[in-house]
Amino acid sequence: MIPAPFTHVRVSSTKEASDALDHYGDDAKLLAGGHSLIPLMKLRLATPSVLIDIMRIQELKGIRRENGNIVIGALTNHVEIERSPIVQQYAPLIAAAAAYVGDPQVRNRGTIGGSVAHGDSASDLSGALLAANATFVVSGPSGIRQIPVAEFFLGFWTTALEPSDVMTEISIPEASQSPWSYQKFTIRSQDWAVVSVALSGSRIVLGAMGEIPLRAEATEQALLNGASAEEASKLAAENTNPSSDLRASADYRRHLAQVLVLDALSESSSRI
C-alpha cells in the first residue's frame, strides 16, 4: 500500500510550521513520527497534498520540570517518555501508558503530540493525559494558547486543534504522591486497547468506551460518597457509548470497563 501523491516540506521551527500551514491551507497536514498519519494515508483514509515535516524541530523535544508541572515537548518519542526518570517519578501514569503504546518500533518513532492530535479514544496517552489533568500548549496564528485536556477531545478523530495550530508542549501536574494505575485489555499485546482505564488520584478515565476518552463519573462520585471499589466499579459503564467492532461487542466493552476499573482501583490502592 502506497499513499496518494503528496509534497513533503521540511520545516525547522514552530514559526515555519505555522507559516507553512497558513500557506498550504486545508490540504496540508503536519507530519511528526507518522505512526498515526502514514497508516491512514496508506489506506487512503487521509490524502493530504502536502506533508509539513516537523520532526526535526528541536525546540519541540524534551522533558523538564517547571512550576510543579512536568512539561513534555510535543515531538518527544514514546520511548523517551517511557524511560524518563522525571516522568517515572512525577507522572508515573504517563510513563506507564507510554510503555503500552504499540510496540518498541512504534514507540521509537511515534510522538506524544502526534498521538493525542490524532484524537483516537483508544489511544493510551489520550486517556492517561485526561486522568492526569494535562494541559496542551498550542501555537496558532493568534499566538500561544493553552487548552485544558477536558476541552481538547471533541469527537471521533476530532480535537480542539485549529487547522493552523501546532501543538508545542504538554504540561502535566506533578503527581508523585497520587495513587495511579493503567489497565489495558488487548487482543494482541501491541494492539489498540479494546478498553483501557487510566486512574490518577480520584480521576478515572475510560478509553475506547466512546468517541473520546471519558471520565467514569458515576464511579468517581460513588467512591466520593463512600462506596466500596466493588460497588463503584459496577457503575463504570454508565453514560458511555462503546461501539461494536471486530475487536469486541459494545456489551463486552461495558463488562470489561467494570472489570478493569476494579483492577485499577485495586492496583492503585496498593500504591498509596
Added chain:
Amino acid sequence: MTTVRITINGTAQQHDVEDRTLLIHYIRENSRLTGAHIGCDTSNCGACTVILNGQAVKSCTVLAVQADGEDVITVEGISGKFNGLSAVQEGFRQEHGLQCGYCTPGMVMACTALLNENPKPSEHEIRHALEGNICRCTGYEMIVNSVRWASEHGDAQ
C-alpha cells in the same frame, strides 16, 4: 521528486524518489536489498524492521524522505564472529528460531536493537521487546531461546 541521501549498511547512497516512497520500498527497490520483508504492510508484523539511527523501526511506516541524511542498517549489514554471522543470527541457527523464515530478518533486527541497548535482557524484557514482531510458525519459544543464546554469547552488533 526529492533527492534523498541515506547511508545503508555503511554505504552512502543518493536517489531521486517520489515523496510518497516508503523506506521499505526504497531499501528493496532502489538499494536492491531484499532482506527486509513486507509482511502486513500495516505496521503490525515487524517483517520490515530495520535499524534507523540505532533504533528498530518498521520501514513500512517511515517515508524515505523522513530518513534523508540518516543511517540505516538492514539484515544484510550485520555480521559477526560466528562464521560471519552475528550472535543473534547464530542464536537463531542454534536454537531453531525460524521455520519458514519470512519474519526472520525483522526478528533479527529487533533482537539486535534489543541486545545493543540491553545485552542481558530477562525473558520478560525479550518478550516485551519482540511485541512488534509476529511469527506465524514457531510460537515464539524458540525465538526467545535464540535471543537468550545470543545474549549469553555476546557480540550483538
